[in-house]
Amino acid sequence: MTDASPSALTVARGVRTVSVAEYLARRLHEAGIDHLFGVPGDFNLTLLDGIAETGLLKWIGSPNELGAGYAADAYARRRGLAALVTTYGVGELSCLNAVAGSAAENVPVLQITGAPRTTAAAARALVHHTLADGDFSRFERAFAEVTVAQEVLTPEHAAAQIDAVIGTVVAAKKPGYLSIPADLADARIDAEPLRTPLLPARADAFDTAAFEGAARRLLATAQRPVMVVGHIAARFRLAPGITALAEAGAIPVVVLPSAKGHIDETHPLYAGVYAGTLIDQATADLVESADAVIHLGVVMSDVLSGLFTHRPFDAVSIKVDAEEAGVGDETFGLIPFPEALRALRRAVDGTSTTLARSFARKPDVPLSPVAGAPLDQAGFWSAMQRWLPAGTTLLADIGTSYWGALSLTLPPGTELVGQPIWNSIGYALPATLGQGLADRTRRPVLVTGDGAAQMTIQEIGTIAAQGLSPVMILLNNAGYTIERAIQSPDAPYNDIAPWDWCALVTALTAGSASTFRVGTPAELEEALAAAESQPATLTFIDVVLDRHDAPPLLRALTERS
Template sequence: MATTVTLAEYLGRRLLQCGVAHVFGVPGDFNLTLLDHMATVDGLAWVGSPNELGAGYAADAYARSRGLAAIVTTYGVGELSALNAIAGSAAEDVPVVHIAGSPSTAAVATGRLVHHTLADGIFGRFTKAYAEVTVHQETVTAAHATDQIDAVLTAAMRHRRPAYLSIPQDLADLSVDAAPLSRPLTVSPAPSEAFRVRLAELLAGATRPVLVVGHLVARFGLGDTVLAAARAANIPIVTSIAAKGVIDESEPLHRGDYAGTMVDKRTASIVRTSDLVIELGTVNSDVLSGFFTHRPSDDQVVHLWTTTATIGHDTPVDVHFPDAVQALADLCANVRFSPVDDTHTATTASSAAVDDHAPLTQAALWTAVQEWLPSGTALIADTGTSFWGAMSLRLPEDTVFSGQPIWSSIGYALPAVLGQGLADPERRPVLVIGDGAAQMTVQELSTIAAAGLKPVVLLLNNNGYTIERALQSPDAAYNDVAEWDWANLVTALAGDKVDYHRAETAADLRHAFSATGDAFTLIEVILDKYDAPPLLRALAERNSGAPEEN
């Protein structure tokens, strides 16, 4: 091994060690030297996007699958374009490292008036902006470059949140010591014996415990560990709607999705009547809690977060989420709870009879999706009718589900197909997205096609923002979007790499599903602009009225 490498090569090799094989982004003059030298790292592929926002969304989805992702942008204009995506990663606990190529150290030292700045000689503004949405920030210096890179990557993996790395243009090819590369980065465990003892006491005194699985279980890849613990101790599981699919829905101990009383009153009852509730990485935001109808914290409610745990209203103790989950698994191996008569069948899409030749309705759409959706896929649903319709599905075996219910930025899911598909190429993405959301990030269809991915895309054309129509002022002009010719647009963006279908009836949709084969397929689904899935209507009612008691 060479005794020295360039800083850019060091970064690239560290990313590979952390499981990152693709780097997303957009080139710009301040990052070109960085990209040139990162390109020399075997096994690390560049994935360019039409804009930084799409690249950020793709990186987010990649990190959800791989445990880490990287996006490279240029200074100022590039990093600000990606800021919304990185903020979403922060809200959803996704470890994306944002690498910004920045002006040279000489330009900064002399306050030179350069482009991509406000032409006032001040260079720290955008780092301050990123400090608001990242868990760690570093601007590389010649003296501490490798330590700073390692600190950023370690922080992102430990906290499962974004981190920020600014690399000055003239330091990208800096010669640095390669020796640290022989020691892979590790996240030091933080066990807490006091937490383990207290949890053991609670388990010993419980008769009707329940595990509430949150999105952090997915972020840390601990679904199998949690399921093994539940099986060992015979503890029922409910999943936050941010963690749908983390536990196989055919699992006998899985009782359904939980968002207070909004999604399923039976899961709400299970949580309410349990004498020990262990919340594994949940966030009780307005939507995820069913507008605050979830069970509030009490002495029998345990919350595990990324680096802390809380029992009731006690002071949080320091314990890393994987260590806390492992402690739970160890304790569950030594207890066994009696079966509880709470037989539960998870909510499914409507199975009512469908008129194959009538105009498609939301009910008919989701019935057809339920009947067709293959196992082993990655179902990705954008915010709005897509997400709330998908929530009603009973997912087939070995199906990954992804959405953005906390940040809820429309347009996220289309670039997410790119990240998910590259991160887990054996699993076919299935995207459901509304026409309004798709108009935000549609350019990424070209990148998806260029990458050789072959998803199935359901584009729900309901003439605008149906989720906003459901919430307020359904006929307001601001809920309309310009009408696009999707058939010709798909051809313009991806040529003959995409098979286009138009579905106006259930028969059309079933025919399109049967014709998907293994090709990149886009199905334009024509729906009434006022029609909404039942759960979206429930969301709208909760949003506009007083919360229901749990």
Template structure:
């Protein structure tokens, strides 16, 4: 895209196409890998985007998977992700993934290549439309699951693009850009590209008022407890959280979407808080009975609060949100999370406190020596995984059995847990593993996914393998939908799935030589497979783990029993 001066050095062009402008902005924001599929209405756009230096196209197997991959990429990059689809059939395939990003505060840019401006104005009955002359059906649908939805006009193209991207990074929500084919190739001024986009700043006066009020509250108490949620991840604020945890007198717990935001070996760590389902009673009490409780980037949904069993008074807490802060009944508008956390760090640094007494971790089961011929169950499997995981791992766990097994792990230092407990779309994690592996290639991804979930999105494993990524994948085969079986009607026909030979799937994808496969039905076979996985660092590893149909990890058993009891109580009341 760059012009050349007479001396041969690159210079900034005076004009670029709309497609080039958008691609340049994405690269500037760190979204240099963009996922998606070609379609006739986005080809002109893609032809422009791929000419931009630093832009990398990642072709996906379908648009839903592209949305999941962009989401996983954004979470691990702590920035934005992006995907490109075609109009109608493509964007509708992706909308479930984008809705999940909205639900879980992930800034994903959904870019749709649209029919030309004239075709839209004239209501032509084109393919991929509903043949009613209305080209805005899908645009209106996206308005429901994005923070902004814009059909880009040539006259305001650069402003439209910049405004949407600023919304994504400021609000940590997905945005939608529809770009007609003729607009994609039209020239626009490039001057704005000289200045990268940055997030909005806090209101200085409100921030000063908040800091003064916070100092007054903190000065009254010897202990401060933080409950940290996923929005801290979205803003890349982990270093600030670790600085806060290093102050004397501070305890720090995390919600399950932010597990291991502080190394769980840290003296201040309370581990994962889930209301009544928190494993360590002292950790739960440290949150529920905190004299000063700071809610930092939290989400108060059912799965994150142990089905609303938290006992702390949310209204009396200090709440640090993405764009506002609150101390009890006083709200400070325009105070952004990055600044309120730094204010807390500064305030704690000005006051002296005694060091905290480490609460300690839950008892961690260590897998016993395998017994010959003994079938696997969840208890043995997760105990073996606990001892097998290495520091610096990206642990990825699909909704249900996999996620709630992984939540009970004490993660090794410098590790992350990537999951989707609020939206809880099964199948999310295989494409998300693609995005995570691209976003953080220095960390090995370890994926736990159930057989029912894998059947939704297994196609994207082909992309993972052929791009040379080397995750370890544990395919938990328990013959169907175990979570639903545990809640109600365990033997109903709708709980079953068709059986697959999982270890042959990579060969069907033309990736036989790129992956090591194994199947573990017994304790001995699992231990052998785990040893092979550690020894195969230069190849992907797929381990089928065969488990009993109605067996589940500890936390999921507790949760599904609670759900089933609540459903039975509701039925009795009716």
């Protein structure tokens, strides 16, 4: 997150009031946001006009609200916060799935709804975008199920409500909800709160002594410690601190699938991906035999835990979450994640024992396909292992794409973005838009299935319109291969309509994309080389694969489930 922006502080000096729209724009910009995702509608137009007048946020309009929500999710993973604007009812419900996914995956997205006028709500008027029953709180109640803070703005408390929701979203790494009635968007409110930073500098008031002491006592006698890193740690972008902690104690580090790429996979202390016994028996043995396990931002859902084959939290576990830390069965109250990590570093520095152990590293994906073999999943991922550039972001949709990506050894500076808890197919393509806008120095690489892409393909038009040039790879296997692997492989409900993907992408990008259709290892190598040679061009590669072929990790998952 950024510090309070000078523009936010300057506007308050000599200015007694600002509009609600301007106040919101300045607070979002102060929190590190440069873009605003969404779809316009009659109830949010005054709000959007007011935000546009500030010149602080660039509007990123999507073909539908679901795609905008997925894009905002990826943007927030990189920037620490994202904002999504929709209209009341039809618009906000269209993105509810995306916001729920952000809740499941601990992503700080602010859903902003342009709502009917306060007079309409007070009169219980039967206006459009409602169920015509006079109930104007129905959708707020729906969002209360998937957000950590909700406010319907009032003229008396609008500034405080905005500040409270944004602050809670950033601290908890969960979505929040703001409903702004159309007649309040241009209402004038006191500008004085803008003189106080929205996100104050770190305070040292948190009492970490008890937690630090308990951690030191456990680690002082440990000879086989290990760190398990999950996606909540990735949301706080704490890789440097985690790496320093590992180096200070010579502690090996494993990551859950949801945090793959957050820790440099070429580091000597990186020990692999841990999902119980599902992915790598070596990492499972490492964790199982540990006499101290430091869990950093870990959520053990069914997929992440290897269908609950993980080692459960026990008496020698240290656990750090977004706002809580504990050792064994004891918790130590409100301790923000960064503070708890600093306390752990002091605890390790205070031990007299060298916390070192040996471990076996999982071998890389084979570097070359079998000579003369047709292109299959194994050959595709081998080619990706050789080609994938350092310093990028690999986005993979759930299914064959994600489970194939987990087998890669990522080059330095490359992260994996996916949705292994919420598992909503179609996420990764719009997420490519959000990731690309959040950090234009990193060229996104997308791998998605044809079934997933049919859900959100129209977002390619937005990606092209924003001048982004990702490498977009489609695994074209005629349907839902992950569902085929789970059950009834030849059932008609797993088939999808065949599309001419290259022609479609050409149409959606107004001819600006470079497209390839490949069916052999040699053709794939040529397409990847072409993509690398034209970094300023959106490159789309249609990879034709057998409908029943799946990566080994996906087969292992489906066999167990």
